[in-house]
Amino acid sequence: xxxxxxxxxxxxxxxxxxxxxxxxxxxxxxxxxxxxxxxxxxxxxxxxxxxxxxxxxxxxxxxxxxxxxxxxxxxxxxxxxxxxxxxxxxxxxxxxxxxxxxxxxxxxxxxxxxxxxxxxxxxxxxxxxxxxxxxxxxxxxxxxxxxxxxxxxxxxxxxxxxxxxxxxxxxxxxxxxxxxxxxxxxxxxxxxxxxxxxxxxxxxxxxxxxxxxxxxxxxxxxxxxxxxxxxxxxxxxxxxxxxxxx
Amino acid sequence: xxxxxxxxxxxxxxxxxxxxxxxxxxxxxxxxxxxxxxxxxxxxxxxxxxxxxxxxxxxxxxxxxxxxxxxxxxxxxxxxxxxxxxxxxxxxxxx
Amino acid sequence: xxxxxxxxxxxxxxxxxxxxxxxxxxxxxxxxxxxxxxxxxxxxxxxxxxxxxxxxxxxxxxxxxxxxxxxxxxxxxxxxxxxxxxxxxxxxxxxxxxxxxxxxxxxxxxxxxxxxxxxxxxxxxxxxxxxxxxxxxxxxxxxxxxxxxxxxxxxxxxxxxxxxxxxxxxxxxxxxxxxxxxxxxxxxxxxxxxxxxxxxxxxxxxxx
Numbered sequence: 406x407x408x409x410x411x412x413x414x415x416x417x418x419x420x421x422x423x424x425x426x427x428x429x430x431x432x433x434x435x436x437x438x439x440x441x442x443x444x445x446x447x448x449x450x451x452x453x454x455x456x457x458x459x460x461x462x463x464x465x466x467x468x469x470x471x472x473x474x475x476x477x478x479x480x481x482x483x484x485x486x487x488x489x490x491x492x493x494x495x496x497x498x499x500x501x502x503x504x505x506x507x508x509x510x511x512x513x514x515x516x517x518x519x520x521x522x523x524x525x526x527x528x529x530x531x532x533x534x535x536x537x538x539x540x541x542x543x544x545x546x547x548x549x550x551x552x553x554x555x556x557x558x559x560x561x562x563x564x565x566x567x568x569x570x571x572x573x574x575x576x577x578x579x580x581x582x583x584x585x586x587x588x589x590x591x592x593x594x595x596x597x598x599x600x601x602x603x604x605x606x607x608x609x610x611x612x613x614x615x616x617x618x619x620x621x622x623x624x625x626x627x628x629x630x631x632x633x634x635x636x637x638x639x640x641x642x643x644x645x646x647x648x649x650x651x
Numbered sequence: 652x653x654x655x656x657x658x659x660x661x662x663x664x665x666x667x668x669x670x671x672x673x674x675x676x677x678x679x680x681x682x683x684x685x686x687x688x689x690x691x692x693x694x695x696x697x698x699x700x701x702x703x704x705x706x707x708x709x710x711x712x713x714x715x716x717x718x719x720x721x722x723x724x725x726x727x728x729x730x731x732x733x734x735x736x737x738x739x740x741x742x743x744x745x746x
Numbered sequence: 747x748x749x750x751x752x753x754x755x756x757x758x759x760x761x762x763x764x765x766x767x768x769x770x771x772x773x774x775x776x777x778x779x780x781x782x783x784x785x786x787x788x789x790x791x792x793x794x795x796x797x798x799x800x801x802x803x804x805x806x807x808x809x810x811x812x813x814x815x816x817x818x819x820x821x822x823x824x825x826x827x828x829x830x831x832x833x834x835x836x837x838x839x840x841x842x843x844x845x846x847x848x849x850x851x852x853x854x855x856x857x858x859x860x861x862x863x864x865x866x867x868x869x870x871x872x873x874x875x876x877x878x879x880x881x882x883x884x885x886x887x888x889x890x891x892x893x894x895x896x897x898x899x900x901x902x903x904x905x906x907x908x909x910x911x912x913x914x915x916x917x918x919x920x921x922x923x924x925x926x927x928x929x930x931x932x933x934x935x936x937x938x939x940x941x942x943x944x945x946x947x948x949x950x951x952x953x954x
Contacts, residue, residue: 410675414751450753450756451753452757489755489757499751500753504671506680507682508680508683509670644665644667663789705783705784708937712789717789719788719870724938726950727951728953729951
């Protein structure tokens with residue numbers, strides 16, 4: 406069995422479009438040791454002349470789906486890697502992958518207590534792994550996802566999130582749409598701020614565990630606001646994706 | 652007035668972003684290993700340190716005082732890790 | 747190179763010059779960029795101008811220091827230069843305005859032992875250069891880029907610029923120069939980056 410640090414050749418088993426610019430890739434790995442929700446994989450691409458780049462992608466699927474591992478990638482127009490993944494890669498292609506990596510940003514159903522997940526754009530990916538895993542394990546802990554997206558057409562996993570929220574197991578999703586809202590929208594329509602977080606946190610216990618993932622600016626704002634609201638820094642785990650659009 | 656985007660701020664990541672590189676160097680996932688800042692004495696898990704990776708090398712800084720805790724420079728043939736800013740790591744060894 | 751798996755269809759960013767006319771201006775191993783990438787080893791220092799000063803100290807008869815106002819009053823000029831970063835990007839025709847290091851050293855009586863310059867910055871960054879590499883128009887302290895005050899994320903209020911060296915030698919947020927007899931490898935030099943950093947000789951790493 407390969408160690409997480411060893412590069413292995415993954416085969417693309419399938420692709421699925423989540424939105425106009427976001428696509429998920431299902432990978433099968435020959436020697437996958439399993440993962441924990443929230444971990445990521447590193448992908449390595451090598452050109453003919455030896456030039457290579459690496460990128461990290463959060464694992465979107467729950468560990469229970471092994472040996473299939475999903476990643477979800479947003480296509481950034483002037484990016485170096487995402488346009489390649491979207492425009493060139495097809496099922497059957499092989500990609501170098503290693504992992505799982507990162508024990509810091511992890512939640513498992515064995516951890517009791519209320520959960521607040523805050524995500525922006527593709528920051529929802531590792532949070533989705535946590536939610537899928539939570540559903541698979543029949544967990545009932547009060548859980549809220551606050552998800553920031555530019556508009557309704559850009560909400561990743563939208564239908565699946567609605568389905569999960571409808572199962573009545575203590576999970577709720579709260580959307581904020583920052584640029585474009587559908588007619589009749591009564592939900593949040595602005596960037597995440599302290600007031601919004603206080604409202605979303607309200608029904609949950611103050612002792613909730615919090616996971617925040619997305620562009621660095623969103624993560625900073627959220628983490629700082631939660632501390633001002635009175636949460637301890639140790640309750641909050643963050644995963645910054647860097648600038649939007651890389 | 653447009654907000655002045657501070658790219659240095661925006662480029663900052665968590666230590667988790669270096670998890671793969673650190674795993675290569677330490678032979679294991681060290682993101683949950685606590686490390687004590689030699690400058691201010693605060694202890695934080697490696698994954699919670701502030702990581703600057705868009706540079707000639709990678710720099711991990713204390714999230715409390717900002718001091719440099721670790722620098723990693725990879726050249727074509729070598730990797731150097733400088734850790735003067737870490738007073739100690741604490742690994743769980745069980746028993 | 748070991749037999750690395752080649753990813754079908756992956757080419758990567760265009761890495762050569764856009765057209766033949768600029769090819770000769772691109773140092774070996776570099777590619778042209780149109781934007782101005784920000785590289786960061788730490789948070790942006792934010793020294794207010796009324797607390798900012800630039801100092802030349804070390805092996806000289808008398809250290810000299812300028813406040814921001816005094817610095818602005820020094821004779822300044824415009825430079826248009828090509829810049830290369832060791833991370834492989836090169837940007838052509840960057841327009842700067844600032845004060846030549848020659849001007850800064852004009853009234854200064856150097857000790858004859860002074861052979862090296864350590865540039866030091868807010869935030870703790872340092873870089874080292876032979877004194878000879880910063881004289882005769884080879885280095886300046888810039889406070890304007892592209893006709894506007896130098897942005898903090900790019901090193902403002904002022905940074906050192908040494909066009910003939912990889913850009914890590916052009917210390918952002920520079921606050922002074924220390925003249926020494928002995929060389930002292932700086933922030934990146936002490937960890938494997940080349941001590942001199944001449945991009946035309948592709949001096950990226952020590953041992954190059």
